[in-house]
Amino acid sequence: MGxxxxxxxFEGFRVVRRKPLALVWWGLSYLLVMAVGFALIAPQLVNxxxxxxxxxxxxxxxxxxxxxxxxxxxxxxMPIVFPLGIIFGAVMNAAIVRSVVSPxxxxxxxxxxxxxxxxxxxxxxxxxxxxxxxxxxxxxxxGAVFGFAAAAQMPMLLLVGVAATIGGLxxxxxxxxxxxxxxxxxxxxxxxxxxxxxxxTKGRTWPIIGMAIIAFVMTVVVSLxxxxxxLPLTMTVGAMNDWTALExxxxxxxxxxxxxxxxxxxxxxxxxxxLQLAVIYAPFSAAxxxxxxx
Numbered sequence: 001m002g003x004x005x006x007x008x009x010f011e012g013f014r015v016v017r018r019k020p021l022a023l024v025w026w027g028l029s030y031l032l033v034m035a036v037g038f039a040l041i042a043p044q045l046v047n048x049x050x051x052x053x054x055x056x057x058x059x060x061x062x063x064x065x066x067x068x069x070x071x072x073x074x075x076x077x078m079p080i081v082f083p084l085g086i087i088f089g090a091v092m093n094a095a096i097v098r099s100v101v102s103p104x105x106x107x108x109x110x111x112x113x114x115x116x117x118x119x120x121x122x123x124x125x126x127x128x129x130x131x132x133x134x135x136x137x138x139x140x141x142x143g144a145v146f147g148f149a150a151a152a153q154m155p156m157l158l159l160v161g162v163a164a165t166i167g168g169l170x171x172x173x174x175x176x177x178x179x180x181x182x183x184x185x186x187x188x189x190x191x192x193x194x195x196x197x198x199x200x201t202k203g204r205t206w207p208i209i210g211m212a213i214i215a216f217v218m219t220v221v222v223s224l225x226x227x228x229x230x231l232p233l234t235m236t237v238g239a240m241n242d243w244t245a246l247e248x249x250x251x252x253x254x255x256x257x258x259x260x261x262x263x264x265x266x267x268x269x270x271x272x273x274x275l276q277l278a279v280i281y282a283p284f285s286a287a288x289x290x291x292x293x294x
Contacts, residue, residue, distance in 0.1 A: 003290040005207035009214035011286035012279035015099045022099060023274050025109025026092065030270035033088045038266075040080050048073035090121035092277055097187040099278075100285035116187050123186050123194055127179055134175065138168040177201060177208040184288035200291050208287060215283045219276045226272040 016023050038045070051069035094117050095110040142164045149157030181197035201208060 002294040003204060003207070003287055005211040005287075006214065008283045008286040008290060009211045009218070010283075011100060012215065012218070012275075012282035015096070015103075015278050015282050016275065018103060019099065019106050019109075022095075022106065022109040023271075023278070025111060026095070026274035026277070027270045029088070029091070029109075029111060030273055031266060033084065034266050034270065037081060037084055040084075041077050044073055044076045044080075048077065086121050086125060087117075090117045090124060093124070093183050093281060094120045094187045096278060096281045097184045097285045100282055101184065101188045101289050116190065119186050119190070119192050120183055122192055123182050126194055127182060130179075131172075131176075135172065138171060139165075142168050173209055174205055177205045177212070180208060180212070180284050181288045181291075184285040188285075188288065200288065204287075204291065208284075211283050211287065215280050218279050222276055222279060223272065226268070226275075 048070065051073050054069070091111055091113060094112065098105050098110040098112075142161060145157065145164050146161040149155070149161055178201050179194075179197050181200050182194050185193040185196050185200070
């Protein structure tokens with residue numbers, strides 16, 4: 001079977017149709033991770049919400065000092081959220097790869113906690129760092145072009161800057177496509193394979209980009225449909241808007257105050273995120289499977 005971008009783009013829906021119970025396992029894991037994450041960052045999250053509400057309520061244009069409480073809250077949250085996200089992302093990514101390349105290994109929704117997940121976490125972290133470095137170089141150059149054009153008052157250079165911006169976005173999409181099969185290769189072949197994707201995607205870069213665009217559109221459709229389905233429930237329960245009232249509370253007090261709204265929000269987020277994750281990531285595993293088979 002050869003690689004077809006349009007066929008692979010809908011692999012996430014096929015995964016859920018083949019093993020709908022996997023979506024239940026993924027949703028439960030989301031619930032667990034979100035509950036643990038909230039328990040760890042609840043006070044810091046309240047501080048962040050209070051800082052944001054205070055900033056919105058301030059009169060006049062804000063200066064840098066007005067943003068300091070918000071940055072401080074972010075700084076206290078990220079050391080907790082980032083490692084948790086890397087670990088959970090590795091578990092979920094590996095599970096989605098297994099659901100496509102070895103669908104018979106469906107115990108516990110294809111989720112495991114072993115060397116596959118460790119290798120996936122390493123590959124994901126390396127690719128994230130590479131992406132940040134390349135983005136900084138590309139868009140730093142674009143910013144320099146715009147800055148020089150503004151300083152020199154040369155409108156024609158602004159057009160060069162616009163062209164450079166478009167070129168930078170295209171370059172980032174191209175590089176992302178070339179490395180997009182690194183995780184499926186790593187899980188399927190049980191080895192760290194950061195650059196092996198480069199060979200498999202040769203000559204298939206633009207179909208893979210098209211596949212990714214279709215998958216992204218499908219996640220938007222899923223999100224919109226999910227919002228319509230769950231909107232009556234969320235409106236019935238209500239939402240917590242006055243975060244200033246929670247400032248200084250302990251975790252049990254916060255849970256008591258926002259319990260119903262928080263429970264509904266976490267439930268909806270768990271279901272929708274699990275489905276969206278399958279829709280957006282499964283196509284790349286299908287592309288790997290089909291290219292190797294071809």
